[in-house]
Amino acid sequence: MDVLWETDAPLTVREVSARLTERNLAHTTVMTVLDRLAKKGFAKRQRDGRAWRYCPAATRETYVTELMLTALDQTGDRTAALTRFAQSVSGVEADVLRGALEVLEGDGGRDEGSG
Amino acid sequence: MKGLADAALLAALAMGSVLGASALVQAHWPRRSPAAAILLWQALGLAGGLAAVGALISLGLPGDHLGVAHPLLHLGAVFPSAAFRLPVAFGMVNAVPTMLLLFRLACLAAGLALLASLCWVLIAASAAALQARRRQRALLALLAHGDPKVPGALVVDYPTAAAYCLPGLRSRIVVLSVGTLELLGRGELAAVLAHERAHLRERHDLVLLPFTALRRALPRSVMCAEAHRAVALLIEMLADDRALRGRPARELVSALVRFGTAGTCPAPAGALAAGEGDMTARVVRLLQPVRPLPAAASAAVCLAAGLLVAATMALLIL
Numbered sequence: 161m162d163v164l165w166e167t168d169a170p171l172t173v174r175e176v177s178a179r180l181t182e183r184n185l186a187h188t189t190v191m192t193v194l195d196r197l198a199k200k201g202f203a204k205r206q207r208d209g210r211a212w213r214y215c216p217a218a219t220r221e222t223y224v225t226e227l228m229l230t231a232l233d234q235t236g237d238r239t240a241a242l243t244r245f246a247q248s249v250s251g252v253e254a255d256v257l258r259g260a261l262e263v264l265e266g267d268g269g270r271d272e273g274s275g
Numbered sequence: 276m277k278g279l280a281d282a283a284l285l286a287a288l289a290m291g292s293v294l295g296a297s298a299l300v301q302a303h304w305p306r307r308s309p310a311a312a313i314l315l316w317q318a319l320g321l322a323g324g325l326a327a328v329g330a331l332i333s334l335g336l337p338g339d340h341l342g343v344a345h346p347l348l349h350l351g352a353v354f355p356s357a358a359f360r361l362p363v364a365f366g367m368v369n370a371v372p373t374m375l376l377l378f379r380l381a382c383l384a385a386g387l388a389l390l391a392s393l394c395w396v397l398i399a400a401s402a403a404a405l406q407a408r409r410r411q412r413a414l415l416a417l418l419a420h421g422d423p424k425v426p427g428a429l430v431v432d433y434p435t436a437a438a439y440c441l442p443g444l445r446s447r448i449v450v451l452s453v454g455t456l457e458l459l460g461r462g463e464l465a466a467v468l469a470h471e472r473a474h475l476r477e478r479h480d481l482v483l484l485p486f487t488a489l490r491r492a493l494p495r496s497v498m499c500a501e502a503h504r505a506v507a508l509l510i511e512m513l514a515d516d517r518a519l520r521g522r523p524a525r526e527l528v529s530a531l532v533r534f535g536t537a538g539t540c541p542a543p544a545g546a547l548a549a550g551e552g553d554m555t556a557r558v559v560r561l562l563q564p565v566r567p568l569p570a571a572a573s574a575a576v577c578l579a580a581g582l583l584v585a586a587t588m589a590l591l592i593l
Contacts, residue, residue, distance in 0.1 A: 200413060220418065224433055227414045228452065230407065231437045245438035245467050246511075246535045247555060253555055254536040260558060261532040264525060 164203060170213035186271045278333055285330035285590055292323030292583070293498065300501045306560055308568040309393040309513040309574040313482060316489065316506050318580035320485060322587040329591045330388045335383025392492065400488035404480070408441050415441075415450065415454040423462055424456055425449075428471075440471040458537055463530035466518050473517030479510045508553050515557060524561045531558055 163179045164171060173202075175189045180190065194214050197203040202223075231244065235240040296319050299305065305312030396498045419429035431437075451464075459467065465517040474480070484558040485501040491500045518527050535554045568576070 202374065202413075223414050224418055224431060227411065227431060228433045228435065229419060230411065231439050231450065231452075245470060246531050246557075257445060257532045257558055258536055260562060261529055264528060264562070265329055 163212060165217045170208075172208065172211045172213055174211070176214070195233040200238065240251075278336065281590055284332040285326045285333060285587070288326035288583075288590070289323050289330055290527075292319045292326065295319050296323070296498060296502055300505050304343055304568060304572075305505070306512055306556065307565045308573050308576070309509040309516065311568065311573045313506060313509050313513065315576055315580045316502065316509070317340060317482070318430060318583045320489070320502070322583045323329075324393050326587050327590060328386050328393070329587070331382050331386030331389060335379045335386055341417045348526075396488040397485060398489055400484060404484065408443060411441055411442075411450075412446065412448070415448065417462075419450065422451075422456060424461065425451055425468060428468060430456065436534050438467050438471065438534065440475050442475050444482040446550050449475070451517040454537070455534070458533055459530055461523070462526040463533065465523055465525040467534075469518035469522060470514045473514040474510070477513070477517075479514065483507060483510060505551070508556065511553075512560060515561060519561075522566055524564070528558055528561045531561075 161175050167179075173187065174193055177185065177187055177190045186196065194203060194205075194212070198205045198212075198214065202217055203214045204217050205214045207213075289333070296316070299312070299315065299319065345446060371396060415429055415431070419431050420482070422428070422430040428451050431450060431452050433452040434454045435452060436454045436458050437450070438455050439450055441448040441450065451467070456464070483506060485505075486499075486506045490496075490499045490503040531554065
């Protein structure tokens with residue numbers, strides 16, 4: 161997929177294989193992977209003679225944004241699909257918490273100094 | 276009339292569960308022993324739902340028995356579904372005042388509808404969660420990579436701090452953004468990983484699922500929203516406790532504060548009301564550790580939870 165994202169023009173299986181030199185993958189493996197990507201909707205393909213040409217369905221950034229929007233959903237866990245480490249806070253609560261952290265770090269410094 | 280007495284008892288149990296839930300929202304002890312409190316929440320939810328369904332159905336069924344086996348025998352008499360039962364049903368119209376029959380039919384229908392909708396929202400919420408996770412996994416397979424700083428976790432190139440876990444039977448994934456790796460130190464990252472792995476190991480998502488389903492079903496219900504929020508917070512506290520095993524509280528606290536106040540993501544309107552105070556509650560709890568409930572008190576809470584469900588079941592089945 162990274163190969164497709166890095167190239168502007170649609171690529172054939174052979175071209176993708178050629179760009180994956182360091183992985184040394186079989187032609188059929190690359191073909192299977194590209195076929196799966198197309199079936200899942202991540203890649204689009206078009207006929208070019210006897211071969212398919214593949215290009216990404218959306219940019220990498222689009223997918224990262226989609227992934228992270230779910231992860232950062234602040235309105236609460238609508239689907240209970242994933243559990244976040246912490247929600248972000250702002251305003252007075254954030255100030256109070258920052259203050260608490262400073263006190264904690266101050267203590268930590270003293271502990272290390274005395275120990 | 277035993278049927279009416281059963282209905283009254285079940286209705287009382289349902290009301291009691293609601294009252295108990297609102298008391299539990301206010302109570303301070305749950306943060307001392309999150310696990311026991313979560314168990315009590317589950318018992319209140321289960322007993323409340325079943326008792327409400329049972330009360331309605333038992334009002335809807337004639338006769339002096341409520342037990343599950345008996346209503347099935349009576350069902351034909353009330354619900355003229357089978358053609359050969361029709362004469363019996365008409366016979367009953369003569370015997371019982373029509374209004375009473377209509378009332379019973381309405382109660383029965385309401386009870387069955389409640390049962391069906393409770394099952395449906397649970398199924399719908401599970402399906403939505405599974406689908407969202409499948410999409411996340413597919414995207415992560417394309418986008419995520421590993422990082423030696425966080426062994427075993429997946430990293431996504433995104434500047435904002437984000438850390439979450441994707442639970443599941445086959446794959447359990449902890450996901451961190453590059454922003455998180457830049458924000459937190461090594462010890463803090465270890466604390467975050469320990470916290471998320473506790474969620475995954477103990478399947479906290481399954482604990483939360485029924486409460487999420489209820490909140491989705493009744494988005495205007497303050498009670499449902501409060502129950503969901505309380506259980507979600509207790510789950511976080513439980514995972515915090517697990518993360519503290521063998522690590523200093525300082526790492527987790529500083530990870531929480533840095534993470535929560537990174538502030539690169541402005542909160543949308545209305546989000547604060549839902550989240551306000553929960554972070555502070557977690558941090559305060561870590562900074563000033565509260566004694567866990569004495570063993571006897573914990574046992575009493577668990578016993579109460581068990582009795583509540585057992586009593587409801589007994590009324591429904593016997």
